[in-house]
Amino acid sequence: MPPGHEAVEGSCHCGAVKIRAASMPKDLNDCQCEHCQKRGALWGYYALDQIEINGPTSVYIWGPSLREFHFCTTCGMTTHWWPIDAGSIPWMGLNARVFGRDVFQQIPVKKGD
Incomplete structure (x- = not known):
């Protein structure tokens, strides 16, 4: 994790x-x-080095197989996606709902694919 950021x-x-x-x-x-x-x-x-994830997840891969969608093996919540080939996609997606409503509702939301 890069220094100088508020984690x-x-x-x-x-x-x-x-x-x-x-x-x-x-x-x-x-x-x-x-x-x-x-x-x-x-x-x-996020860039791949900006995230730490610990705990058991299962993976779902669909479509053109560019991303692994991870979800908790216990509660089933989708937590993040990770690129299958980090050389072609050097970032990952994190479900901001993991931070709780009071936190993520402060962030602007865009609609897109």
């Missing part, structure tokens, strides 16, 4: 998956694709 911490619903991010994202993406709408995620994007 934020969150977790899945049951607390089994713990997440630490270097900072809050400047904005969130309310992705409009069917998959993300059904998962209910609000994505914040």
Whole structure:
């Protein structure tokens, strides 16, 4: 995790998956694709070295197989996606809902794919 940032911490619903991010994202993406709408995620994007994730997750891969969508093995909450090929996608998506409503509601939301 890069020094000089105010880190934020969150977790899945049951607390089994713990997440630490270097900072809050400047904005969130309310992705409009069917998959993300059904998962209910609000994505914040980070460089791969700005996130620490600990805890058991299962992986779902769909579409063109560019991303692994991770969810808690206990409560099923979608926590993040990780690129399958970090050389072609050098960032990841974190579901900002892991930080709690009082935190993520302070961040502007954009709608996109």
